[in-house]
Amino acid sequence: MDADHPASLAGQVARPRFSASADWIGLAAILAAAIIFYLLFPNNLALLTRVIGIVMLVLSVDLVTGFCGVATLGHAALFGAGAYAAGIAAAHFGITDPIAMIAAGAAGGAVAGLISGLVVLRGHGLGQLVLSIAIVNLFHEAANKAASWTGGSDGLTDIAPSPLFGVFAFDLWGRTAYGLGIALLVIVFFLLQRLSRSPFGMLCRGIRQDPIRVAAMGASVRKTLLKMYIISGLVAGVGGGLNAISTQVVGLDSLSFTLSAQALVMLVIGGTGSLYGAIIGTVVFMLFEDFVSAANPFHWLTIMGALLVGVVLFAPRGIFGTAAHLFDQWRRR
Numbered sequence: 001m002d003a004d005h006p007a008s009l010a011g012q013v014a015r016p017r018f019s020a021s022a023d024w025i026g027l028a029a030i031l032a033a034a035i036i037f038y039l040l041f042p043n044n045l046a047l048l049t050r051v052i053g054i055v056m057l058v059l060s061v062d063l064v065t066g067f068c069g070v071a072t073l074g075h076a077a078l079f080g081a082g083a084y085a086a087g088i089a090a091a092h093f094g095i096t097d098p099i100a101m102i103a104a105g106a107a108g109g110a111v112a113g114l115i116s117g118l119v120v121l122r123g124h125g126l127g128q129l130v131l132s133i134a135i136v137n138l139f140h141e142a143a144n145k146a147a148s149w150t151g152g153s154d155g156l157t158d159i160a161p162s163p164l165f166g167v168f169a170f171d172l173w174g175r176t177a178y179g180l181g182i183a184l185l186v187i188v189f190f191l192l193q194r195l196s197r198s199p200f201g202m203l204c205r206g207i208r209q210d211p212i213r214v215a216a217m218g219a220s221v222r223k224t225l226l227k228m229y230i231i232s233g234l235v236a237g238v239g240g241g242l243n244a245i246s247t248q249v250v251g252l253d254s255l256s257f258t259l260s261a262q263a264l265v266m267l268v269i270g271g272t273g274s275l276y277g278a279i280i281g282t283v284v285f286m287l288f289e290d291f292v293s294a295a296n297p298f299h300w301l302t303i304m305g306a307l308l309v310g311v312v313l314f315a316p317r318g319i320f321g322t323a324a325h326l327f328d329q330w331r332r333r
Helices: 006-012 020-040 045-065 076-093 098-120 126-145 175-197 199-209 211-216 221-247 257-270 275-295 300-314 318-332
Strands: none
Touching: 020 045, 020 175, 045 076, 045 175, 045 221, 045 257, 045 275, 076 098, 076 126, 076 221, 076 257, 098 126, 098 221, 126 257, 175 199, 175 221, 175 275, 199 211, 199 221, 211 221, 257 275, 257 300, 257 318, 275 300, 275 318
8 A cells, every 4th residue: 555545644653552452351341330330329320320421522522632633612512412402302302212312312413513523623723722612602502592492591301211122211210321321331432442443543643643744645634533523423412312311301501611611621630532531530520529519518619629730730641641651661661
């Protein structure tokens, strides 16, 4: 194959640090952690399901920011679009099958990813940040104005998913929703592992490292990034659909700039460019936030700020990235 062919560039990009066998260990670790959390917090399954939904959002941010180097602060638009798509499918069209609602959420997120990508990718650097903020604000305002479909500021209600596979009902304890969330996370994580190791994934990493060289070799940088944006939207939409199913209500907060900013913070805490980092950062941030806000409702923001400062100063690669770096150094000795 010609060395200047775009496909050959994928082979020149540094491969991910971990092998495919380690990925299976990672999947096993996710399942083990899910069981442990279920046993430790049997009365907080609603919170854990919410965490899984946000993990999907942070994974989607990692796809465009960590893998492709695209700056964004508007990814809640993709998550919220998925949540509203699933909610509208149930409330207005009577599509209450949970799997169908997840599919609707994924489709809604993918469409939002296409729209966002077409706009955000027109800019560069800080311009992308500004455009992404504008996108999430526009989505928020559109949902607020279309009150007949979305419920506006009151939120979209009347979302009543039918039992999963006709057997497992969604009860107040959240067991079914939690089980569905874990299954979705494992499937999404497995597919994203394959994506990250594919020629397309390597090409995205190449664009992050040197977009000018990629373009000079004949690959379309913008089309590649747009494809990843759509995939990112699909992943975020799955998380939004899961959130709509588990809470049975969709509010404007799912389209807020605050959620977008928090997702980026979670990614930084865990470590960018790593699917594992996205999961770890989300779990640490959300569980720590829940614990601290309950223990000290008046000064919990100060404690959260101290956590973020500590991570940035002492673990600049994120929790997972720093741990992986230290492990590599130890192994080379």
